[in-house]
Amino acid sequence: MLELRKDIFADERDDNLKEIGKGTQRQDMLGHVTGTSTYFDDHKLQGMLHMKVLRSQHAHARLRRIDTAEAERSQGVRRIIRGADVPRNLNTLLSLINFGKDDEPSLAVDKVRYKGEPIVAIVADSPREAHEAMAKVRVDYEPLPAVFDVEDALKPGAPVVNEVYPKNTFIYHDVYDHQKLRFGDADRALAGADHVLEQRYQMSPIEHAPTETNGSIAAPDTNGRYVVYTSTQALFFSLDTSAKILDVPSNTFHFVGGTVGGGFGGKVDTLTEPLCILGAMLTGRPVRYVLGREEEMQFGSPRGAERIYLKDGVMRDGRIIARKVRAYFDSGAYTRLSSYAVVKCVAHLPGPYTIPNVHGDVYCVFTNRTPATAMRGFGVTAMDFAIECQMDKLAHLVGMDPMEFRILNAYRDGDMKAHRREAKNCALIECVQVAAEKSKWTLREEFRRMSSRKDGGGGRAAIPATPGETRPRPTAPAQQRTAYDRSLAAPLNEPPREPPPPPPSPPQPAAPSHGATRFSSVFGTRRR
Amino acid sequence: MSKIPLQFRHNGREVAIFVDGGTNLLVALRELIGDMTPKFGCGQGGCGACSVLIDGALHLSCLTLAETVAGRSVETLDGIKQGPQLHPLQRAFMENFAAQCGYCTPGMLMAAKALLDRNPQPSRAEVVEAISGNICRCTGYEPIINAVLAAASGGRASA
Numbered sequence: 001m002l003e004l005r006k007d008i009f010a011d012e013r014d015d016n017l018k019e020i021g022k023g024t025q026r027q028d029m030l031g032h033v034t035g036t037s038t039y040f041d042d043h044k045l046q047g048m049l050h051m052k053v054l055r056s057q058h059a060h061a062r063l064r065r066i067d068t069a070e071a072e073r074s075q076g077v078r079r080i081i082r083g084a085d086v087p088r089n090l091n092t093l094l095s096l097i098n099f100g101k102d103d104e105p106s107l108a109v110d111k112v113r114y115k116g117e118p119i120v121a122i123v124a125d126s127p128r129e130a131h132e133a134m135a136k137v138r139v140d141y142e143p144l145p146a147v148f149d150v151e152d153a154l155k156p157g158a159p160v161v162n163e164v165y166p167k168n169t170f171i172y173h174d175v176y177d178h179q180k181l182r183f184g185d186a187d188r189a190l191a192g193a194d195h196v197l198e199q200r201y202q203m204s205p206i207e208h209a210p211t212e213t214n215g216s217i218a219a220p221d222t223n224g225r226y227v228v229y230t231s232t233q234a235l236f237f238s239l240d241t242s243a244k245i246l247d248v249p250s251n252t253f254h255f256v257g258g259t260v261g262g263g264f265g266g267k268v269d270t271l272t273e274p275l276c277i278l279g280a281m282l283t284g285r286p287v288r289y290v291l292g293r294e295e296e297m298q299f300g301s302p303r304g305a306e307r308i309y310l311k312d313g314v315m316r317d318g319r320i321i322a323r324k325v326r327a328y329f330d331s332g333a334y335t336r337l338s339s340y341a342v343v344k345c346v347a348h349l350p351g352p353y354t355i356p357n358v359h360g361d362v363y364c365v366f367t368n369r370t371p372a373t374a375m376r377g378f379g380v381t382a383m384d385f386a387i388e389c390q391m392d393k394l395a396h397l398v399g400m401d402p403m404e405f406r407i408l409n410a411y412r413d414g415d416m417k418a419h420r421r422e423a424k425n426c427a428l429i430e431c432v433q434v435a436a437e438k439s440k441w442t443l444r445e446e447f448r449r450m451s452s453r454k455d456g457g458g459g460r461a462a463i464p465a466t467p468g469e470t471r472p473r474p475t476a477p478a479q480q481r482t483a484y485d486r487s488l489a490a491p492l493n494e495p496p497r498e499p500p501p502p503p504p505s506p507p508q509p510a511a512p513s514h515g516a517t518r519f520s521s522v523f524g525t526r527r528r
Numbered sequence: 529m530s531k532i533p534l535q536f537r538h539n540g541r542e543v544a545i546f547v548d549g550g551t552n553l554l555v556a557l558r559e560l561i562g563d564m565t566p567k568f569g570c571g572q573g574g575c576g577a578c579s580v581l582i583d584g585a586l587h588l589s590c591l592t593l594a595e596t597v598a599g600r601s602v603e604t605l606d607g608i609k610q611g612p613q614l615h616p617l618q619r620a621f622m623e624n625f626a627a628q629c630g631y632c633t634p635g636m637l638m639a640a641k642a643l644l645d646r647n648p649q650p651s652r653a654e655v656v657e658a659i660s661g662n663i664c665r666c667t668g669y670e671p672i673i674n675a676v677l678a679a680a681s682g683g684r685a686s687a
Contacts, residue, residue: 032630
């Protein structure tokens with residue numbers, strides 16, 4: 001039971017949080033309509049210099065030689081920054097929570113792995129002079145074979161995109177090349193199904209295209225620190241990432257943000273801050289680094305594309321008895337957040353439906369495309385697109401109304417989900433009923449009467465025998481319940497029960513030095 | 529590089545600056561005059577975030593050479609309030625939840641003002657047409673259209 005010590009904060013605010021229907025004004029609205037909301041680029045600092053970044057023309061190439069001699073002499077140039085100038089020129093975003101290996105340089109040194117990858121940064125008195133100097137940098141590329149397709153990338157002999165991951169897949173727990181979900185025996189169930197439907201789904205990368213492009217302004221502060229105005233959506237994440245790359249304590253920086261001109265997930269990757277701050281460190285001047293629109297589209301990370309194969313077994317009465325999923329998440333050339341997207345994707349399988357046999361294999365694959373990142377439910381939305389297309393096709397196959405077909409298969413309270421957690425506070429049936437009503441779609445009486453609160457649990461709460469599982473687990477692990485749960489299974493003051501035996505655990509990486517328990521969905525550990 | 533002297537009216541005040549040849553009006557307003565209300569979104573005339581009025585007509589300041597506004601009147605979002613009083617369009621945007629991230633809002637308001645200044649009672653279709661050059665990536669177009677129509681009908685009520 002999660003208990004909030006409300007008494008401690010009793011004086012601070014009342015508990016009446018009923019805001020629905022009231023119409024509450026945004027606190028930033030006055031600033032928005034008067035144009036006084038301060039975005040990062042609205043700061044004008046004395047003596048500010050401008051940074052531009054030379055980017056790779058090739059999707060995959062060895063860098064034979066980078067000649068900046070002529071650019072150094074170009075008018076207005078204050079400093080040219082190369083990979084060797086970056087204190088720790090290798091990072092992966094989720095290293096802050098000890099997840100994944102450092103795989104991405106701030107400035108490419110020996111190789112470029114996607115078109116648009118930064119190679120050299122130029123700090124000059126004006127944007128024009130920085131551009132002019134950029135045109136004078138000579139890069140001698142040796143183009144390499146590139147791979148742009150997730151399945152091609154996994155074939156033997158495929159070009160190695162990123163040497164940190166030589167098999168072109170992210171490696172989970174130091175061992176596994178994909179995330180796996182096993183629940184029941186999908187193959188056997190498919191063999192006994194009345195109909196089997198196998199389909200392939202493919203989505204494209206999607207660019208967030210925020211109206212304000214990514215950027216930051218960094219300036220030496222009066223106290224030896226650096227103040228950084230930034231477009232970031234994740235202020236402290238970007239601060240810590242910058243501190244790691246620049247190899248200084250995080251209290252070296254004072255990040256100022258919060259007013260973001262559209263993000264949607266595309267402003268969490270700390271694309272500009274480390275180089276911008278480094279520019280300020282090396283010149284002792286304020287430096288402004290803002291992506292142009294073309295850079296935002298080419299270099300700004302998109303929602304990663306996914307290829308999804310679904311194979312479902314359905315009975316004539318409409319029950320789905322097996323779902324087999326094989327999916328490939330296109331991470332682009334570096335990991336960024338895609339490793340986590342795959343974890344989320346697998347946790348979401350098989351969608352909000354009670355299916356007794358589920359089999360999932362999802363890969364985080366490296367290709368020579370722009371690295372992917374967060375965007376509005378990333379890892380889940382594409383899978384939902386595939387699953388819901390599939391649901392319509394399955395309904396058609398068994399001659400059922402697609403709405404009724406969803407109600408029939410929906411999670412009900414007390415059902416066991418494929419990742420062995422009990423379904424609670426389900427509402428899909430009610431949502432479908434309301435959607436049908438609003439769209440004047442006729443549901444048969446028995447489907448109008450169905451409820452998420454009825455007919456769940458019982459046999460549907462069982463964990464089926466799963467081939468390959470070393471130890472049978474008759475019950476699901478105890479779950480934390482909160483006051484928001486519809487019904488509490490145990491009286492509130494019941495003494496704690498002995499926890500069930502832990503499930504067989506996969507080989508674990510070495511104990512991380514810090515922070516590992518903060519991100520429960522990645523490590524499977526409870527947030528403390 | 530030799531500088532070009534440039535004099536124009538900025539929100540009713542006479543200003544004089546020196547610009548490099550090729551400087552666009554957006555840079556002149558933001559970096560030389562310090563009016564941060566027009567925003568940079570694309571620099572290609574694709575998004576409308578930099579929209580300003582030149583002699584009352586809507587223009588994209590990122591595609592306007594600064595020197596072409598010599599002797600003319602440039603109006604930005606910073607100039608549409610009457611003292612502390614918000615412009616009816618600003619009030620209508622507030623009341624109709626017509627901004628999310630706020631970055632397109634200055635351009636939207638200038639496009640809307642250009643419309644209402646020449647057509648105080650626009651139809652919904654005319655409002656849609658008027659803001660069709662302004663991209664809102666938070667996709668809040670409906671509240672924006674409603675706000676412009678509300679400002680227009682509010683103007684009629686008080687007239």
